[in-house]
Amino acid sequence: MLSIIIVLLNLLIETSVSLTVVVPPDPIVAHVGSTVILPCWISPPENAEALEIRWYRQDQFSNPVLLYNQGKIQDVQEESYRNRSSLALRSDQSGGLKDGDVSLRLEKLRVQDGGLFHCYVSGEHSYGSEEMTLKITALGSAPVLSPKSLDGGRVNISCRSSGWYPEPSVSWTSDEGRVLRPGGTSHTRGADEMISVHSWTTVSLSDAQLVSCSVSLRPGELKEGSLDIQGIVSSGPSDSSGLWKALFLTFLICSLLGLFGLILYRYKHKQTDREEETLERLLKAVVEDMNIEELRQHAVEITIDRERSHPDLKVSKDCKIMRDNPEYKPTGEGFPYQLCAYGAQGFTSGRHYWEVQLKLENTPPKNFWMIGVVKEENLPTRDSSALTASAGFWFLCSDGPYGFCTNTDPLIRFSLTPRPERLGVLLDYDHGQLSFYNVTERKHLLTISCRFSGSLVPLFNPGVGDKSPLKILDLPKPAEPDEPSQPLLSNMAAVELDVKASDNL
Known part of the structure; x- marks a missing residue:
């Protein structure tokens, strides 16, 4: 009987043992768009490789930000944190999981990421949990001051700034450092939770000659604009x-x-x-026949780099198929140039060929897509005017009813009939050529000529709203070719599009 009691007591002690999880006492502050590490560790240090590590938001235990179990990160995850969260070292001196470091790394921070995060660690007979606060801030634009002359030698000055979070404060000062009284201040919150501020004041030359408007979140985080009113005030x-x-x-x-x-x-x-x-x-370019077998001698396997794909893209497990997330809501009109994915393979020389499927069976070809190459260190932007060859972008874009375009200077829109169902891409790095082909019709479409430098990676954008996804095809492994000394297109009557690029690419 005594032995049974001892066993039960031991069991009770084992099941009640708790891990000591430690997090910083103060909130972590980070900016929108940046990367942050939320430190969390076991004290005294203990190997956490065999433990369960769960990071989750308030009341979202079963829908975690990140779940590590059975020696690897699990696929169970809150969708908004997919491809944005990982385990990381809290410092350069950290030994990682082996030393009990279970810190969380969050990338591409959003306003919605602000709030409580729970760090939960559990083993077979023990567990521990702590919570910490992440505060998200955004430093807005420099204030724009607009004057309006009034009677009596006075002037009304308006101060506007946008892109702030949380709500900023506004102060007015004279050139002598004297505080000026504002006539009023208003704040407006946009759909992206960012805040715009508008303030105004009325002054005369007796009050100040130089008027400054400062918008700030806290000391050291401010933007300021100034206006000289001497030439504005009416003299009567x-x-x-x-x-x-x-x-x-x-x-x-x-x-x-x-x-x-x-x-x-x-x-x-x-x-x-x-x-x-x-x-x-361009129109003359879309007439040339192509030798598909010769092109496929330069076939390479292309896969998507999940870590650098846009968070609103759905990428298949084999990293070959991508499409827009049905829940993705474009932030503006026009083609979503920022919805891009990179190839995992980089090229600094030679010829490389790949094909992309733009049509599923019993569905029409895709209307919206962008395919090409980009310098590896560059990031897509929503501003199409920034996607130039001098910035390291070369592509062919299908923009639905607006036709097709390349990043020529000036940008020209044109039509292709029939619409490509399978697109072939040939990068001839050494001769500075990027060529596109309609594989189904066996036609050469066009060639962009440019001086390349640095590492180039394939660029893909599936657009928004099509039934068909964008699929990178597996091509037969090529036989070893004899490298010709001339560009692959030299024997074809191909029309090239010369795209000027800066020498320092």
């Missing part, structure tokens, strides 16, 4: 010299506008001729 109707100055200024502005209009007209006329010439060359 009795000042005849002011009238003549105004008339002279009006005449000068009209003359400058006329000159600018003449220059703009000539430039536009020249640009129109250039666009028509480029478009004619």
Whole structure:
């Protein structure tokens, strides 16, 4: 009987043992878009490789930010943190899991990431849990000051700034450092939770000559704009010299506008001729037959780098198929240039060929996609004007009813008939050529010529709203070819599109 009691007591002691989990006492502060590490560790140090490590938000235990169990990270995860969370070292001196370091790394921070995070660690007979706070901030734009002249030698100054989080404070000062009283301040929260601020004040020359508006989150985190009001304040109707100055200024502005209009007209006329010439060359390019067998001699296997794909893309387990997430809501009109994925393979020389399927069986071809190459260190942006060859982007884009385009200068839209169902891409790095082919029709579409440098990786964008995904195809392994000394397109009557790139690419 005594032995049974001892066994039960031992069991009770074992099941009640708890791990001591430690987190920083103060909140962690990080900016929108940045990467942060939430430190959490076991004290005294204990090997955590065989333990369960669960990071989760408030009341979301079964839908964790990250779950590590059975020696690996599990696929059970809150969707908004997929491809953004991982285990990391809390310091350079940390020994990682072997020393009980179970810290969480979060990338591409959003406003919605702010709040409580729970660090939960459990073993066979013990567990421990602590919570910590992550505060998200965003430093907005520099204030823009706009004056409006009033009667009596006074001027109303408006101060506007956007992209802040949380709500910032606004202060007005004179050139002597004296605090000016604002007429009012308003804050507006956008759909992305970012805050815009608008403040205004009324001053005269007796109050200040230089007026400054500062928008800040806390000491050291501020943006400031200044305005000299000396030339703005009206001196009254009795000042005849002011009238003549105004008339002279009006005449000068009209003359400058006329000159600018003449220059703009000539430039536009020249640009129109250039666009028509480029478009004619593009249309002539879509006529050449292709030797598919010769191209596939340079076939390479391409897979998607999950770590660098956009969080709103769904990528298959084999990293070959991608499409937009049905829940993804575009933030503006036009093609979603930022919804990109990179290839995991980089190229610094030679010829490399791959094919992309743009149509599923019994479905029409994709209307929206962007395929090409990009310098490895570059990131896509929503601004299409930034996707230039000088910035390290070369691609062919299908923009639905708006047709097709490449990043030529100027950008030209054109049509391709029929719409490609399978697209072939040939990168000839050494000869500076990126070529596109309609594999189904066995036609060469066009070639972009440019001077390449650095490591190039394949660039993919499946667009939004199509039934068909974008699929990278597995091609037959090529036989060892004899490398010709001339570009692969030299024997074809291909029309090349010269894209100017800066020498320091």
